[in-house]
Amino acid sequence: GENVEQHPSTLSVQEGDSAVIKCTYSDSASNYFPWYKQELGKRPQLIIDIRSNVGEKKDQRIAVTLNKTAKHFSLHITETQPEDSAVYFCAAWMDSSYKLIFGSGTRLLVRP
Amino acid sequence: NAGVTQTPKFQVLKTGQSMTLQCAQDMNHNSMYWYRQDPGMGLRLIYYSASEGTTDKGEVPNGYNVSRLNKREFSLRLESAAPSQTSVYFCASSDAGTGGRGEQFFGPGTRLTVL
Numbered sequence: 001g002e003n004v005e006q007h008p009s010t011l012s013v014q015e016g017d018s019a020v021i022k023c024t025y026s027d028s029a030s031n032y033f034p035w036y037k038q039e040l041g042k043r044p045q046l047i048i049d050i051r052s053n054v055g056e057k058k059d060q061r062i063a064v065t066l067n068k069t070a071k072h073f074s075l076h077i078t079e080t081q082p083e084d085s086a087v088y089f090c091a092a093w094m095d096s097s098y099k100l101i102f103g104s105g106t107r108l109l110v111r112p
Numbered sequence: 113n114a115g116v117t118q119t120p121k122f123q124v125l126k127t128g129q130s131m132t133l134q135c136a137q138d139m140n141h142n143s144m145y146w147y148r149q150d151p152g153m154g155l156r157l158i159y160y161s162a163s164e165g166t167t168d169k170g171e172v173p174n175g176y177n178v179s180r181l182n183k184r185e186f187s188l189r190l191e192s193a194a195p196s197q198t199s200v201y202f203c204a205s206s207d208a209g210t211g212g213r214g215e216q217f218f219g220p221g222t223r224l225t226v227l
Contacts, residue, residue: 006154009152034215034216042220043202043218043219043220043221044155044202044218045218046215046216049215089154089155098143098160098162098168099157099160099170100145100157100216101157101171102147102154102155102156103154104152104153104154105152105154
């Protein structure tokens with residue numbers, strides 16, 4: 001069945017360091033991979049996404065990479081700031097089912 | 113634009129009681145979704161509606177029913193609440209039903225406690 005695994009479950013970094021979160025997906029038909037950020041008590045919000053015909057996408061301090069052969073994708077945050085502290089979710093979309101399957105989340109803590 | 117709205121924000125039920133969670137979107141999206149979020153388990157899809165007039169089960173549909181009332185509104189009903197349904201419920205919408213994958217926009221959530 002469809003499955004998305006996300007690691008690590010928690011990540012603590014010093015302000016200014018980089019953070020990397022990794023996800024793997026099971027269905028090779030997946031073709032859209034968004035990342036959501038959820039601050040405490042708030043709703044998830046899209047921060048970046050990548051489609052299957054692209055290997056990398058960057059938006060200021062965040063970037064996402066995709067390896068379709070290995071069926072994994074990663075979120076990279078550079079020069080982390082305290083306001084980056086949140087839970088991050090990866091997800092994989094399948095056209096055949098009109099569903100987003102989410103990973104279990106990574107709690108990122110940026111220490112000042 | 114209000115985006116996606118949900119009512120109520122908080123609810124406490126006793127085991128066996130029923131209730132309906134309401135969701136509405138004003139972005140003219142075709143697709144709507146209901147998720148539940150439990151600690152350490154991410155977002156799990158309960159039901160979804162790819163377009164008006166259709167509904168399908170997600171990963172965890174047992175104990176729930178849905179109604180796509182019109183293009184704007186998608187409600188989630190708990191017929192006989194159980195403590196295992198204590199969770200935060202999010203509604204979301206996207207334009208995926210038009211053939212695009214689209215960003216999913218989430219509502220503010222409903223925090224439900226079943227005693």
